[in-house]
Amino acid sequence: MTSIISVQNLRKTYGKIIAVADISFEVAQGEIFGFLGPNGAGKTTTVECLQALRDPDSGKISVIGLDPLRQAQELRRRIGSQLQESALPDRIKVWEALDLFASVTDKISDWHPLLEQWGLAEKRKSSFAALSGGQKQRLFIALSLVNNPEVVFLDEMTTGLDPAARRVAWDLIRAVRDRGTTVVLVTHFMDEAENLCDRVAIVDKGKIVASDSPQGLIASYATGVRVLFSTDKPDLAFLEKVSGVKNVTRRGDRVEVEGSGPLLALVAAALVEHDIVPPDLRVEQPSLEDVFLKVTGRAVVD
Numbered sequence: 001m002t003s004i005i006s007v008q009n010l011r012k013t014y015g016k017i018i019a020v021a022d023i024s025f026e027v028a029q030g031e032i033f034g035f036l037g038p039n040g041a042g043k044t045t046t047v048e049c050l051q052a053l054r055d056p057d058s059g060k061i062s063v064i065g066l067d068p069l070r071q072a073q074e075l076r077r078r079i080g081s082q083l084q085e086s087a088l089p090d091r092i093k094v095w096e097a098l099d100l101f102a103s104v105t106d107k108i109s110d111w112h113p114l115l116e117q118w119g120l121a122e123k124r125k126s127s128f129a130a131l132s133g134g135q136k137q138r139l140f141i142a143l144s145l146v147n148n149p150e151v152v153f154l155d156e157m158t159t160g161l162d163p164a165a166r167r168v169a170w171d172l173i174r175a176v177r178d179r180g181t182t183v184v185l186v187t188h189f190m191d192e193a194e195n196l197c198d199r200v201a202i203v204d205k206g207k208i209v210a211s212d213s214p215q216g217l218i219a220s221y222a223t224g225v226r227v228l229f230s231t232d233k234p235d236l237a238f239l240e241k242v243s244g245v246k247n248v249t250r251r252g253d254r255v256e257v258e259g260s261g262p263l264l265a266l267v268a269a270a271l272v273e274h275d276i277v278p279p280d281l282r283v284e285q286p287s288l289e290d291v292f293l294k295v296t297g298r299a300v301v302d
């Protein structure tokens with residue numbers, strides 16, 4: 001793996017608060033690397049240290065071969081940043097913001113395709129203040145890409161986007177990656193991490209608690225499957241005896257059977273044998289959400 005980002009033993013405190021306890025990782029050139037973790041885990045602090053926006057207490061950081069502490073200016077010129085908290089002057093127009101950002105990069109940069117791609121063409125003459133939350137967010141993503149960055153950092157890129165816009169954003173970010181840009185993103189969304197990231201680091205309390213491809217994480221941490229259905233039949237004790245079943249839980253009419261092996265077929269057969277034919281019988285494969293629960297001991301935020 002050729003690393004474009006290398007971080008060793010990063011630590012950052014604010015007085016008594018340990019925002020980042022001890023974080024080390026590598027990001028390969030051309031991958032989408034995601035940070036996933038609960039509120040306050042230290043994700044933003046980590047990625048902002050990488051962008052020369054915060055000074056770490058200790059640790060070694062290299063981004064495109066540059067040290068954010070000593071080469072901040074060159075680094076900022078070559079990376080793209082979409083920050084979790086951003087603002088622009090209320091009266092700046094969409095096209096003016098893009099033009100302004102393009103004018104300060106020394107690379108050849110045509111921002112017009114970004115307007116189309118990020119669904120802002122119709123809003124090009126609108127002032128920043130007149131944009132909806134999702135449109136502002138899309139403008140910030142477009143701005144982070146104006147300088148054709150070698151690495152782009154996206155902190156909660158799709159927060160505030162509607163479901164269709166999120167999917168469009170994922171496709172566009174994949175295209176950005178396919179053109180050779182390395183993408184580092186921070187997200188709370190399990191589906192985003194699972195669908196978009198080549199590799200994911202789960203961060204909790206200032207440390208990386210697990211890191212791998214989404215499929216790798218699922219294979220190592222989440223082994224069981226779940227069968228779900230509804231029934232008003234009170235007695236389901238027979239399910240506990242079905243091969244592979246580990247746990248049966250019930251909330252009202254809704255039943256969840258956890259286990260392993262060909263669970264759907266075996267549970268279905270047992271139900272039919274007891275004259276229960278639920279119309280909504282289905283199986284859920286383990287997901288990143290199960291991994292998250294296992295490694296952090298907590299349910300997902302959001």
Ligand SMILES: Nc1ncnc2c1ncn2[C@@H]1O[C@H](COP(=O)(O)OP(=O)(O)OP(=O)(O)O)[C@@H](O)[C@H]1O
Nearest residue numbers: 014017018019037038039040041042043044045046
């Ligand atoms: N400028 C600051 N001054 C003091 N404490 C801070 C500052 N920035 C962050 N912190 C604290 O550091 C910890 C980590 O914050 P950080 O913003 O990195 O978390 P995060 O993982 O990005 O969370 P979120 O998902 O809510 O965005 C939190 O406890 C936060 O309160």
Ligand SMILES: [Mg+2]
Nearest residue numbers: 043044045084
């Ligand atoms: Mg954050």
